[in-house]
Amino acid sequence: MQWKTADYTGWGRALRARGTLARPERVSALSAALMGRGPAIGNRRSYGDGPLNDGGAAVVMTRMDRLLAFDPDTGVLEAEAGITIAELLRVFAPRGWMPAVMPGTGFATLGGSIANDVHGKNHHGAGSFGQHVLALTLMTDAGPREVTAENDPDLFRATMGGQGQTGAILSAKLQLAAILGQRMKVTETRIADFDAFIAAFDTSQAEFTVGWIDATARRKRLGRGILEEGTLVEGTRPGPLKRALGVPLDAPGFALSKPVVKLFNRFYLSRVPDTARKRTRPLDDFFFPLDRIHDWNRLYGKRGFQQFQCVVPLDQAAALKEILTTIAKAGIASPLAVLKKMGPGRAGHLSFPMAGYTLAVDFPARKKVPAIFQRLEQQVLAAGGRLYFAKDGLAHPDSIAAMYPELDAWRAVVARVDPEGHNKTDLVRRLKLRS
Amino acid sequence: MSETWIILGASSSMARALTRKLAERGDSVILAGRDTADLARDAADARVRGAPLAEVMAMDARDPDSFTPILDRLAACEGTLCAAVFVGSMPPQDHIDADPTLIDGVVTDSFTGPARFLQALAPLIEERGGGTVVGVGSVAGDRGRIGNYVYGAAKAGFATYLSGLRNRLNRAGAHVLTVKPGFTDTAMTWGIEGMFLVAPPDKVASDILRAVEKRRNVLYTPMFWLGIMTIIRAIPEPIFKKMSI
Known part of the structure; x- marks a missing residue:
């Protein structure tokens, strides 16, 4: 696994970080990189320090971007976390489906959209991105694990909008929305x-x-x-x-x-x-x-x-x-x-x-x-x-x-799955989200 | 018309980008490489994107026995057969200096392995008439440089092989494209100092498909590398030997 030291920023470029980055292209390399004990980051379309880990390691997920399964009858899609929302729209719109929720930039990744529980121009009707996620695969110390609202409701909720603190999101199963045309x-x-x-x-x-x-x-x-x-x-x-x-x-x-x-x-x-x-x-x-x-x-x-x-x-x-x-x-x-x-x-x-x-x-x-x-x-x-x-x-x-009354409930779940704080980012430290 | 493509070294990001484009236009793909568990995910990706058939087969450039089942599988596929070769390895030159036996591996991965495979595939392509072979060389093969001349020598050998194969397959109506990518943003170049004008793999893949459609013989991608390499090739050897570029 190759690590490089780099200066990097979020989309706003006002906050900076210097640290080691890996960008694996295969599952084996990804597993090895995640042993480097840093958070997973996506396309860094968050504006501030959410995707930064100054002085530490981070694993860039953008090359883990494969479509794993799609059912044209139900519109259920499974994909790796690094794929972008724009790519999902490009591939599926001609077939009559689109992500049910899309943020204002198509460069956001699937993993990032979950970790920020993003919303779109249809939020008043469709709700947030996470409400259309059926299952996700998280990297845990014991290896990849499928998490759903049924098999571990607390962990599932803590991952939606959870800033990647519950572990790297490897892939997710989404319910796409049927569309009449393009x-x-x-x-x-x-x-x-x-x-x-x-x-x-x-x-x-x-x-x-x-x-x-x-x-x-x-x-x-x-x-x-x-x-x-x-x-x-x-x-x-x-x-x-x-x-x-x-x-x-x-x-x-x-x-x-x-x-x-x-x-x-x-x-x-x-x-x-x-x-x-x-x-x-x-x-x-x-x-x-x-x-x-x-x-x-x-x-x-x-x-x-x-x-x-x-x-x-x-x-x-x-x-x-x-x-x-x-x-x-x-x-x-x-x-x-x-x-x-x-x-x-x-x-x-x-x-x-x-x-x-x-x-x-x-x-x-x-x-x-x-x-x-x-x-x-x-x-x-x-x-x-x-x-x-x-x-x-x-x-x-x-x-x-x-502002976030459920913060303590979230902390309890995160403490259970990442007790040593490996997934912390600059934002998490600045806002003392985990302590 | 739908074609069947065998992709050698299908795990590389350039290969992945090309596979996706082939799948989206409705071609079948057989993905060959060592990491078959991971390639299964690439095959799934190709199927979701529209490939009528996407299969994984184990292949190791250093193990010619692994070629036979793939050739058998291809023989069983109907229609036009095409191949794209992305295999190759580039250990740092100082590792090779310390252990010259590494040269054998580099030459096998980047030249003789794929050449042996293509040599066995050639009669099948001739029999079907038509089809395309895409061989990925490197701008490093255009001139031996102090930084990576073993890798460069292997790629130069492969380019010469492809030139000959083009000469041969042309008679059967098949086409051979030699691709010479410049610096590409892949796992191989991640973190290497001194990279400039780095192209995304997706751009390289688009260029390859366009060159296939136009039946180009040699493609430098991005195109400005043709200019850069024309200059580098023109430097007289007495001067070149004193340079370190």
């Missing part, structure tokens, strides 16, 4: 302000919804943006697979400076006419809009960026408006922010979702960001909401413990 009919509507956005989400009947908001707009325009509502329709993929663009270099600091971002946001909003516009889009375009630009995280320059994503309960929309006000007032330039209504669906002790509204905003890594973040963290806590581990690089242990 087209998404998308309605885009301009929304004037925050209250109108909440009202629009509350009345929307669409299966897929997402709101893009201009987080730099203030006062009367606070929360203005575009609501996208999608409905799956029949038909083959419209248009060929498009080639992704790349970002060859780290952008200079001014690329996302305030005036540039303001201009961008104004332009982005004005694409959509005052009256709603409808178009038909390929599924990957709709689900993974930013994947068309490879390495877009480099646009934030070499200092990187942080993402703040919170969810607040349904009756706390006013508190979320205050949170957005704090962000807008702070004047940290940030391009598109995302607003969405969530349902109650969640699969694990540490799953992020709750019935309510979620807001995600990028902050370029600057000196004043941690202080602003701390204010936001307190506001979220006071509203009875929570922060998302997949995005986090700045939260504090005390507030996280208050």
Whole structure:
């Protein structure tokens, strides 16, 4: 087994790690690498330090990416953990199936999607990713072991959204969702302000919804943006697979400076006419809009960026408006922010979702960001909401413990399966999740 | 038209990438290699992706006895037969310096083993008429360099063999493609210092399939390696012998 020492980061690139990495391509090499006593990591699409183990070892799962079994009658798929969500969509959409839940990037791996119990644009109806997992194979000290909600309900729940702490996820059995075709009919509507956005989400009947908001707009325009509502329709993929663009270099600091971002946001909003516009889009375009630009995280320059994503309960929309006000007032330039209504669906002790509204905003890594973040963290806590581990690089242990009431139950399971803490990551240490 | 491909050294990431593309276009695959337990997962992957048939067979380039059952199995397959050879081994040059007997293994894995297999397969291909042989060499075979000249010599021998096989099979309407990948992002190169312009295996596999369709004879992938190697080959020996590239 070959190990190499490397510097690596999460998607936000603001937090860094230096450690040894192995990237096995076969089961025998994987088993040997996992004896190296580090967590398994995927494609590092989490923004903060979830996929980092500074000063230690980590096993990169991206080459363990094989499809193991598929039943075309039931849509049950078994695959190795390193396969990406985009690859699953590419292979199965032409056959009338797709992952029931897809995060905003298709580069996320199957294992990572489980370890973060990710959600998608259909969370209000379909729930979280883990709710469609039928079984998974975990690496334990005694070798691979199949875990289901029936044979070990606690371990199964602790693994969903469990940040890989219950052991490396080797493969999983998923229930795919049947689809009529490979087209998404998308309605885009301009929304004037925050209250109108909440009202629009509350009345929307669409299966897929997402709101893009201009987080730099203030006062009367606070929360203005575009609501996208999608409905799956029949038909083959419209248009060929498009080639992704790349970002060859780290952008200079001014690329996302305030005036540039303001201009961008104004332009982005004005694409959509005052009256709603409808178009038909390929599924990957709709689900993974930013994947068309490879390495877009480099646009934030070499200092990187942080993402703040919170969810607040349904009756706390006013508190979320205050949170957005704090962000807008702070004047940290940030391009598109995302607003969405969530349902109650969640699969694990540490799953992020709750019935309510979620807001995600990028902050370029600057000196004043941690202080602003701390204010936001307190506001979220006071509203009875929570922060998302997949995005986090700045939260504090005390507030996280208050936001995740099932933390102790999770700790008990993790202590049972990884008593020596081999699977710990930088995020787990920073947020004291295991102690 | 659906073909049956025998993939030698099917565990390598380049082979895996090619197998997937073949499976997705509806070809059958027989995956040969040493790690048959792991190859069973690759065969499952190929079946899910659309291969009408995906089987695993044990093969060791250093054990010619292991070739016979594979050749028998191929003889029993109907239709056009194709082969892709990814076997090869590259121990560090300093290990070879310390133990020159390692040379035999390198030459067997990268040259004489696959050549023996292809030599036995050739009459079958001729009999069917048509088909393709893809042989993976290396840019390292284009010039003997201080860093890995034993591996390079074996790959050069294999490239010359493929050239001759092309000459022969061409008469039967079959085609031979020699592939010379540059640095590719595989388990073999993971962690090796000094790698640059490293190509993902998937890109190499796409290039191979395109070259097969166009019936190209020699493929450098990514293409810029043709330019790099043209320059390296042009350096006069009196100068080259003083260089360490």
